[in-house]
Amino acid sequence: MDAHLRDLRYFVTVAEELSFTRAAERLFIAQPTLSKQIRQLEELMRVRLFDRDRRTVRLTAPGEALLPAARELLQQWDEAQRAVGDAAAAASSRLTVGMSTSVGRGLLATLRERFAERRPACDLRLRQVNWTDPTAGLAEGEVDVAFVWLPFPGQEDFHVRVVAREPRWVAFRDDHWLASRAEVDFAELLDEKFLALPESAGELRDHWLATDERGGRPPLSCTTVSNAEETFAALESGDNVVLLAAGNAEIYRRPGIMAIPVKGLSPTVLAVAWRRGDHRSTIRDLVEAVSSEPHRLPS
Secondary structure, eight states, X not given: OOOOHHHHHHHHHHHHHTOHHHHHHHHTSOHHHHHHXXXXXXXXXXXXXXXXXXXXXXXXXXXXHHHHHHHHHHHHHHHHHHHHHHHHHTTOOEEEEEESSOOOTTHHHHHHHHHHHHOTTOEEEEEEOOTTSTTTTTTTTSOSEEEEEESOTTGGGEXXXXXXXXXXXXXXXXXXXXXXXXXEEGGGGTTSEEEEOXXXXXXXXXXXHTGXXXXXXOOEEEEEOOSHHHHHXXXXXXXXXXXXXXXXXXXXXXXXXXXXXXXXXXXXXXXXXXXXXXXXXXXXHHHHHXXXXXXXXXX
């Protein structure tokens, strides 16, 4: 059985970071998953690629021998797919960008301006996709590239480039008890009724319910929402609350709805994503257009 390119990519990342924790963060996968794939690669090649203990990770001699060859194979494969993609796209002059919510933050204006400089003849289309598909149309081939929130199911099958890391806020109706507060600790929200993304959103649903930061207490999710309009309709009609990114608090500000910062939560991450098999230079230009400068809000 031959090694998968994905496993070689994982190996190279660990070799560059010399840390399974940092490599997993860079790859946006769980550390146990990364460790399992490296073990499988070692079993396949019948060698140990890394010497590791609780504090250090080092390449073995076989690992040192594999590293340049793995890098060359990955580069050759990327170049081959880019060439194929460019040939297939030679007659096409349209790219479709998917999103589940308005991304704001000046990102779309920046994207249009910089991408037009690189590809003035390319027709850039935007498509809104419900939260039932956390890939915003990528998985079904409806879009070429998408703005997505991390993490999402099947993320390892896509390239992702982070464009913003932001604190999480909470939104609520203006007669809620939170209306008198300038900010709130997440521990104070544990008994609130949270709006939830569809079950198909998987890890992303858990992220917006802050499941991992509840100390084992299950969230009280009373209503499932599939898009921004459903979210605000649910907020306006009941005593629900919902977590959202700081950058979206201003985008969706409207009469009767308020939002404040939440302390005690990890940041949320907005990224641009595209399929691993899609190496068109137009995709590369679009990604560089939106991510050539970091877009961040203060923590």
